[in-house]
Amino acid sequence: MIRVNYFARLRELAGKGQETLERDTMTVQELLDWAEETYPGFGKDDIQVAVNEEYALLDDVIQSGDECAFIPPVSGG
């Protein structure tokens, strides 16, 4: 089970802040592809993925129990 978090524009698009995927492992790229397919207009090319609160690479493997987050371009400050 993989937990994913949505923020800002993506939270509004998904209509939720969090959900869980019943998967044992997947790559970051696979997670982004899944999100783009599930939520048209997701815009995966501009989105980074954090795994356990750290930015991840597209090839990184997500394990069951990991906490993921989609990070659209930040605008703090």
Add this chain to the structure above:
Amino acid sequence: MIRVNYFARLRELAGKGQETLERDTMTVQELLDWAEETYPGFGKDDIQVAVNEEYALLDDVIQSGDECAFIPPVSGG
């Protein structure tokens, strides 16, 4: 009558903060020369003169009634 003000090291050297010279006019250079002679160790080469709260040039003429100040190298901040 020209009023002159001393600060910091120069105030301690002159033993006073202020005095008046019974002169009608003099140049800034003449004022510095007078000070060096009157207070040995004055160090006129490192000192600027302000006339009426503005930095003056060596050739500027001081008039009776002007307020002058010897400005040793500043160290605010």
Add this chain to the structure above:
Amino acid sequence: MKPFEVIESPINPQQYADYVLHAGAGAVTLFTGHVREWTHGVRTVYLAYEAYVPMAEKKLAEIGAEMEAKWPGVKVAIAHRIGELHISDIAVVIAVSSSHRKAAYEANEYAIERIKEVVPIWKKEIWEDGEEWLGAQKKYPSKGEESI
């Protein structure tokens, strides 16, 4: 207070300046980023900030560690507020102390640049006639350039 934090209540900047001050500090720089009324000729009614709080606090602390590595001897505190912010409210505060002034200025400016690059915090502008999440520099280059 925590030296690196995301908070929902109004920011008291003096608290962070006090935190970084110590007997060896000759200079303290305190930067505050405020909600301003007009951006690109559009009047802002308020801003809504959102964060991935645990990761944002971790990233703020990492920025502090980067600063201490680049400018040895600096002491740092950073806080970012989230929620609804109105005109002139403080969104972010950065406090830096150092023995000499140059490091305090440089490190402080470095911090705000890094916050805008890596800390998962997002800002939505709410105008009288609309709203928009900011941050997509690729799509809105003029906004990216002109954010505080």
Add this chain to the structure above:
Amino acid sequence: MKPFEVIESPINPQQYADYVLHAGAGAVTLFTGHVREWTHGVRTVYLAYEAYVPMAEKKLAEIGAEMEAKWPGVKVAIAHRIGELHISDIAVVIAVSSSHRKAAYEANEYAIERIKEVVPIWKKEIWEDGEEWLGAQKKYPSKGEESI
């Protein structure tokens, strides 16, 4: 308070930050210069600051005008304290607001450089075993470089 002043009482920095804040300001930088305990391996007991007060306030205001000319839209307040200052006391505060952050950082740093060049204020360091008026950069180059 006056926006450009020399005062004898403790400086409250927030007062100056509040003064420069307005609805168009997106960034405020607040610099405070503090008395630090150790300089060049010598322990400072306290500092005594002295000023040619009317000229110093005039020069501070001129520096503010220079800043407004160089960075249009900035708003500035500067105060310098005189008298006996002890470890961590604030000697000088510089508050700058601007719509965007870059001007607020640059203008603030410009102010402290100019203060050290043209404002008639002098500092005497009092140590456990002596004292010295600072400022003669030609005679004490290492001190000139390392003052805050």
